[in-house]
Amino acid sequence: MTYTLERVARQASEAKELAVHTSRALRDLKRGTKSGLTGRDRFVRHAVLRALATGRPGITYEDVYREVYRERAATGPAMTTMPTWAAELAAVDVGEFLADGVQPLALSRLAAFGRQVSLDGLGSLKIPYRPPGDDVGGWVGEGAPIPVDSLDFGTISISPRKAAAVSTFTNELRKRATADIETLLETALRTDIASVVDTALVDDQPGSALRPAGLRFNVAAVTASTATDPLVAMRADLSKLAGEIMAGGGTMPVFLVNPVQMTSFLFMPNVVYPVIDSAAVPAGMVIAVDGPGFISGNGTAVIDASKDAVLHEDTAPAPIAAGGTAASPTRSLWQTDSIGVRAILDVAWGIPAGRAAWVEGVKW
Structure with a gap:
């Protein structure tokens, strides 16, 4: 029971952090700012x-990402769609x-x-x-048929x-x-x-x-x-x-x-x-x-x-x-x-x- 409650609490926390990240990403898009790294x-x-x-x-390489590129503080879940988190891994x-x-x-x-x-x-x-050489059309006089x-x-x-x-x-x-x-x-x-x-x-x-x-x-x-x-x-x-x-x-x-x-x-x-x-x-x-x-x-x-x-x-x-x-x-x-x-x-x-x-x- 305790394990189930802990898992539910963790999932709720991750959902909350995901909502925060999504809100920030939408705000950045609205402002026209660019998030994350370049494709290169x-x-x-x-x-x-x-x-x-x-x-x-x-x-995993997600673990290495946290070690090398991110601080060890709590972060949002690894999602390839999230800017500045795992988007860099895709x-x-x-x-x-x-x-x-x-x-x-x-x-x-x-x-x-x-x-x-x-x-x-x-x-x-x-x-x-x-x-080449497949152009159609031409100059025509008034009432004259157009070349086809x-x-x-x-x-x-x-x-x-x-x-x-x-x-x-x-x-x-x-x-x-x-x-x-x-x-x-x-x-x-x-x-x-x-x-x-x-x-x-x-x-x-x-x-x-x-x-x-x-x-x-x-x-x-x-x-x-x-x-x-x-x-x-x-x-x-x-x-x-x-x-x-x-x-x-x-x-x-x-x-x-x-x-x-x-x-x-x-x-x-x-x-x-x-x-x-x-x-x-x-x-x-x-x-x-x-x-x-x-x-x-x-x-x-x-x-x-x-x-x-x-x-x-x-x-x-x-x-x-x-x-x-x-x-x-x-x-x-x-x-x-x-x-x-x-x-x-x-x-x-x-x-x-x-x-x-x-x-x-x-x-x-």
Whole structure:
């Protein structure tokens, strides 16, 4: 009986605190103030909590949250919908994580110029677009009939593809300040995911069940200018790429370049079209994409951690054991007192035919 009364009293107390939190959240919304952390911070903090809770029996990442980020005084119940409590634990703002920070992904910066869709719960999605040269209408005189033509649409099909990365750290990570842990994890996750995603974005490989097609797939390179003056060559190359985009029905070319070529834009401050720099673009190459025609999507992420896993440390990892053959070299996180943090996210992109162009071997 006493136990039941205590439980009822605790539930009543939690309900009261929940009402207080809800009232404060509604007040903040009414005032237009922003509660909680940014999506990037939530994403990173979720990874930090997973890492710090790993290998501690009976300790959840909610417990670590209270230890590290909150005072030990009484707090409201852990709810992923509550600001400044457990909302930070829900790693849902993948797009904001990829688009924000010191080194945003090229995919996220390009996506800002086009159409972005959510991939949550989708197996595939068809996006319509207007092919070039399909305009209707015209000038007509008084009483004259208006020209009529069919409205033909093309479609782009995009399907979620899984990008994943594993970063490992020694257990000394636990001994560092929380801010340092967040910085280390953010840098590691962003670097790993960027290597996977942006490299595929700018390559010439076809789409498959594993990945989307690269922007240069099935697109022939235009010939680079042979002008000896770098600025003259640069103007010629950019004009040619822009012309390819316009001829394909595009309206606004966006240039993707290597940081080496990005420095040349300092001498052309009046470039009217957006420029995105990424180390994933090979030096000497420039890719042009119709910004409004670019379609992209991302879904929620899965963040988890382990100190007991065994990893095949290779750029093309194999199953640890398959058909009696063991992968090599392997690493035991338990034996090396290390932590592995894994990030898995859904991404997809597509572009109508004719709205991407590229050139290599530029002279600037």
